[in-house]
Amino acid sequence: MVVEYCEHCGFESHYLELVSAVKEEFPDVTIESRSGVTGAFEIEINGQLVFSKLELGGFPFEKDLMEALRRASNGDPVEKITNSRAPCVIL
Secondary structure, three states, rough: OOOEEOOOOOOHHHHHHHHHOOOOOOOOOOOOOOOOOOEEEEEEEEEEEEEEHHOOOOOOHHHHHHHHHHHHHHHOEEEEEOOOOOOOOOO
């Protein structure tokens, strides 16, 4: 799994939270991080883009990502995640 995220945007905490959740359920999954463009939080599984914050505007729901990883680990086709949770907004 590869996660490309914008460090400048402060998305490292989202990345670390995601890594912790994934490792808890899938300890053998290798997770690579890459520095991304402004606003990016993109997730690839087996070379396939499965989530894009640039397209959806928010972050992935943990349950959706875990389902995608389950499908990939079973050898099933992985569908692109189309739901996202809104990013935090400070007023």
